């Protein structure tokens with residue numbers, strides 16, 4: 138099945154099974170804003186716990202905070218967001234659709250890359266085991282021609298971004314003959330900058346209302362609390378501050394479901410280090426974060442690092458972790474070496490000293506910062522994309538979400554085989570014993586087969602069936618979601634069996 142079709146099905150599945158709903162749906166929705174349903178919120182909470190514990194529990198020198206969404210407006214002046222948090226937009230005059238100029242060019246680059254990969258895949262099939270990919274890429278003329286095209290376009294694009302040259306961005310779109318997917322025409326407006334911050338007012342107008350912004354990133358809440366945490370926590374450099382919270386961006390184009398939202402959630406960690414050591418720490422965090430992703434078992438080949446074409450105004454190194462979504466490799470996380478830019482700017486704008494006295498060096502300095510920043514919602518989409526499977530079985534088919542047991546919203550469903558003979562009571566008793574440790578669901582409606590399918594569709598890793606034998610020997614059948622294998626086990630062992638599979642330790646051991 139084509140990847141776009143899989144993606145459409147996945148979106149429909151998220152709605153049908155209570156994972157993600159369009160916001161304000163009964164009013165026809167609100168663009169790029171989504172609500173999480175009864176299973177979605179559980180998965181989201183588990184993702185956040187996986188991240189939080191991997192930062193705060195596993196690292197003695199990382200602590201968390203929860204700062205307010207509203208902050209003093211000067212913070213956004215100091216951080217550069219008021220002047221420079223822009224995306225280049227372009228409109229198609231015929232369809233009246235708006236696009237991000239940089240994204241149109243990135244998609245063009247991805248198309249060329251796709252051509253190269255197709256060529257390589259074809260050859261791989263033809264030559265089998267004898268295939269030498271490196272040699273093929275270096276010698277095949279079609280690959281070389283496309284690679285040269287890619288390099289030239291990439292260099293021109295990077296140059297235009299770095300120069301902030303909007304006319305050149307437009308010219309690239311024209312020269313590459315990029316057409317609007319809706320109208321099919323190349324009738325483009327000029328490229329303009331568009332600030333992504335939402336503004337609102339605080340206080341009554343009679344008192345003189347203050348223009349405040351909805352934060353476009355959680356990081357600034359960490360920077361402005363650096364001194365508070367360092368002093369009250371007696372933190373020694375190097376140390377980190379982690380935070381999970383909402384962020385808001387007035388995205389120009391909001392497509393691809395929860396990949397690009399106007400209200401979303403970030404998990405960010407700012408790591409404060411000695412000046413000069415930041416690039417070593419950048420490498421360390423790059424490696425740690427990649428291990429965090431790979432520990433979930435979605436296949437190492439589905440991740441890659443992507444170097445930025447243009448460094449943000451505050452960074453001296455930056456890389457994205459990309460995951461292979463059904464619509465291609467896309468960013469899930471950014472790792473940035475932010476230098477001392479933010480803290481220095483806050484020193485300047487607030488007039489307060491934001492320094493660290495390093496007892497080993499016997500000197501004070503503005504710490505340098507390495508940031509890891511990941512979107513909860515993009516991570517959610519990664520988990521769902523990797524887990525969604527349509528399987529053909531002997532007699533029928535099933536849709537199953539193979540969500541890693543650690544992250545699954547419901548850990549086990551307990552089902553009485555029939556609604557009588559004391560079996561429902563026994564099933565309830567099992568839930569009463571396990572519900573303090575695991576999210577359990579009771580299900581007695583329909584045939585057992587149908588109940589299994591329902592649990593497969595929401596990704597429940599274990600189904601426990603109570604039957605007549607249970608009353609005799611206190612044993613039940615446990616059925617495993619991925620293999621569909623069943624086993625007879627003692628009720629007394631259920632906690633241990635399930636506990637071993639859903640423990641976060643299974644993932645932490647791999648980081």
Ligand code: ATP
Pocket residue numbers: 386388395396397398399401402403468469470471510511512513514515516
């Ligand atoms: P993009 O290039 O896709 O717009 P970005 O480089 O602006 O993303 P960052 O500012 O580095 O993103 O933000 C860090 C992380 O926050 C991203 O890796 C992503 O996971 C998440 N994120 C950013 N913007 C959005 C959004 N509009 N919707 C959902 N998640 C987002």
